[in-house]
Structures are given as structure tokens and as C-alpha cells.
Amino acid sequence: MEQFAWESRGDYTDIKFEVLDGIAKITINRPEVRNAFRPQTLFELQRAFEIVRDDPALGVAILTGEGSLAFCSGGDQRIRGNDGYIGDDEVAQHGIGRLNVLDLQIQIRRLPKPVIAMVAGYAIGGGHVLHLVCDLTIAADNARFGQTGPRVGSFDGGYGAGLLARTVGMKKAKEIWFLCRQYDADEALRMGLVNTVVPLERLEAETVQWCREILALSPLALRLLKASFNAADEGLAGIQQLAGDATMLFYMSDEAQEGRDAYLAKRSPAFDQFPRRP
Numbered sequence: 159m160e161q162f163a164w165e166s167r168g169d170y171t172d173i174k175f176e177v178l179d180g181i182a183k184i185t186i187n188r189p190e191v192r193n194a195f196r197p198q199t200l201f202e203l204q205r206a207f208e209i210v211r212d213d214p215a216l217g218v219a220i221l222t223g224e225g226s227l228a229f230c231s232g233g234d235q236r237i238r239g240n241d242g243y244i245g246d247d248e249v250a251q252h253g254i255g256r257l258n259v260l261d262l263q264i265q266i267r268r269l270p271k272p273v274i275a276m277v278a279g280y281a282i283g284g285g286h287v288l289h290l291v292c293d294l295t296i297a298a299d300n301a302r303f304g305q306t307g308p309r310v311g312s313f314d315g316g317y318g319a320g321l322l323a324r325t326v327g328m329k330k331a332k333e334i335w336f337l338c339r340q341y342d343a344d345e346a347l348r349m350g351l352v353n354t355v356v357p358l359e360r361l362e363a364e365t366v367q368w369c370r371e372i373l374a375l376s377p378l379a380l381r382l383l384k385a386s387f388n389a390a391d392e393g394l395a396g397i398q399q400l401a402g403d404a405t406m407l408f409y410m411s412d413e414a415q416e417g418r419d420a421y422l423a424k425r426s427p428a429f430d431q432f433p434r435r436p
């Protein structure tokens with residue numbers, strides 16, 4: 159098995175955040191519960207993805223789980239209260255639970271850099287939805303996928319239902335949720351739920367190779383492609399993200415800068431120098 163010299167960053171209890179040559183690797187580090195998440199895990203994941211977004215040296219992120227038994231088994235059922243998951247924070251002092259995986263799902267979708275789920279073992283429940291919201295999924299041959307919501311009294315009707323149906327088709331998505339079966343890596347590949355399946359011992363090497371290929375490509379083209387792929391499913395928020403990118407590109411033009419410069423110089427803008435394109 160190829161070993162990589164990941165450099166550890168930050169101070170976390172529930173995750174690991176590591177980098178290597180422009181690649182961020184974010185690992186859910188709770189193997190004793192098959193990498194189930196609690197509110198703290200999700201706060202830390204959000205912090206790490208915020209760093210990935212802001213660091214121009216990072217171009218792609220890997221989301222994975224510690225060990226080879228699980229990517230993530232969803233919400234930690236031991237701390238599930240009556241209205242969400244009970245953490246250690248201020249809100250929890252008032253007995254109020256959180257469903258903050260939803261914030262993380264949106265953050266991964268909006269991240270202007272590709273995110274690859276690197277899945278060994280189980281991706282189950284809310285953990286399954288987490289791989290689903292990543293842009294690509296590379297599965298080890300021991301990976302197993304499924305939803306358990308209707309069995310444990312939960313459901314994810316957002317990305318968990320809608321994006322799953324977009325990914326594998328409506329009938330298959332309903333089967334996954336209505337029967338709560340598990341699917342092995344080859345079945346997941348056949349239904350388009352993952353991009354490729356590799357032997358477990360090659361999982362990280364293959365994922366790093368995909369990251370390196372991505373890093374060799376235009377970051378702006380990748381950013382616009384990700385926003386474009388997601389736009390329709392995100393509704394107005396998707397249009398807002400694409401339009402924001404259009405604004406950013408427009409700001410880079412002489413035409414937009416003429417507007418700014420004219421305002422600052424207290425003169426009329428000379429927009430007649432710019433073509434009215436067909």
C-alpha cells in the first residue's frame with residue numbers, strides 16, 4: 159500500500175485535517191462508532207471545509223472516514239435527543255438538539271472546488287448522504303451503501319431523497335429508502351452511485367491520482383462547471399452562485415473596472431469603448 163506524507167493541520171477532536179501538494183484530506187475520526195457524527199464532528203468538518211475554500215493553495219478535497227470499516231454511519235444515535243442530536247455546546251445546555259449535517263451538505267455543494275468521497279466500508283444513513291453530496295465517489299471493494307432512516311425513525315427528504323433520485327433514478331432511489339437494504343460497491347457502480355471501485359489497498363493511491371489530475375486543470379473552469387452542474391438542483395441559490403461567479407469574472411474585465419474608475423475619479427464612465435456584443 160502506497161504511503162503519502164500528509165501534513166497534519168489544526169487541532170480537532172472528531173476529525174483529522176491533512177494536506178498534501180494542494181490536496182486537502184478531511185477524515186471523520188470516530189472509528190469506534192463507524193465514524194458516526196455528532197454536532198461537534200460537523201462543526202469541525204465545517205471549519206475544515208471553510209479552510210479548504212479560503213486557502214488558494216488547496217484545489218481539491220477528499221472526504222473520508224478513519225479506518226477501513228466505515229466512511230460514515232450517519233448520526234450518532236447514542237446522543238440523538240427528541241428534536242435532533244445533543245452536543246456539548248450552548249444550545250445543548252437548553253436541551254435543544256441540532257440537525258447540523260444539513261449545513262455541511264450545503265457547504266460541500268457550494269464549495270467552489272471539487273470534493274471527492276473516498277469510501278471504504280460502510281456509507282450508511284446520513285453518512286450515505288454525505289458521500290452523495292460530494293462531487294465524485296471512489297469506493298473500495300469493501301464499500302457498502304444504504305439508507306436506514308425508515309428503520310431508525312429518520313429520513314432526509316432534501317439531498318438524501320432528491321439528489322439520490324437525480325443520481326440513480328427515481329425508482330432506484332425509492333427502493334433504497336423504502337427497503338433500507340445495503341448495496342455493495344459493484345452494485346453502487348452499476349447504478350451510477352460511485353465513479354469507480356478499486357481494491358481497498360489501492361483506495362488512497364487512486365484517489366490521490368484523481369486529485370492530481372484535477373489539480374492539473376483550470377481551477378476557474380472547474381469552479382464554473384461545479385456551479386453549473388449544481389445550479390438547476392439548487393434553484394435560486396444555484397443561480398445566485400453561478401451569477402456570483404459571473405460577477406467575479408465581470409469584475410476582472412476592463413469594462414467593469416472602467417465603471418469603478420469613473421466613479422472614483424468623479425467622471426462619466428466611457429463605456430462606448432466597449433463593444434455591444436451580438
Ligand SMILES: CC(C)(COP(=O)(O)OP(=O)(O)OC[C@H]1O[C@@H](n2cnc3c(N)ncnc32)[C@H](O)[C@@H]1OP(=O)(O)O)[C@@H](O)C(=O)NCCC(=O)NCCSC(=O)CCC(=O)c1ccccc1C(=O)O
Binds near residue numbers: 192233257
Ligand atoms: C454501520 C453498520 C452497518 C456497521 O455494522 P458493523 O460493522 O457490524 O458494526 P456494529 O457492530 O454495528 O457497530 C460498531 C459500533 O459502532 C456503533 N455504531 C455504529 N453506527 C452508529 C451510529 N450511527 N450511532 C451510534 N453508534 C453507532 C455500534 O453501536 C457499535 O457500538 P458497540 O458499542 O460496539 O455496540 C451498523 O453499525 C449500523 O447499521 N449502524 C447504524 C446506522 C444508522 O442507522 N445510522 C443512523 C441513520 S439516521 C441518520 O444518519 C441521521 C440522518 C441525518 O443526519 C439527518 C437527516 C435529515 C435531516 C437531518 C439530519 C441530521 O442532521 O440528523
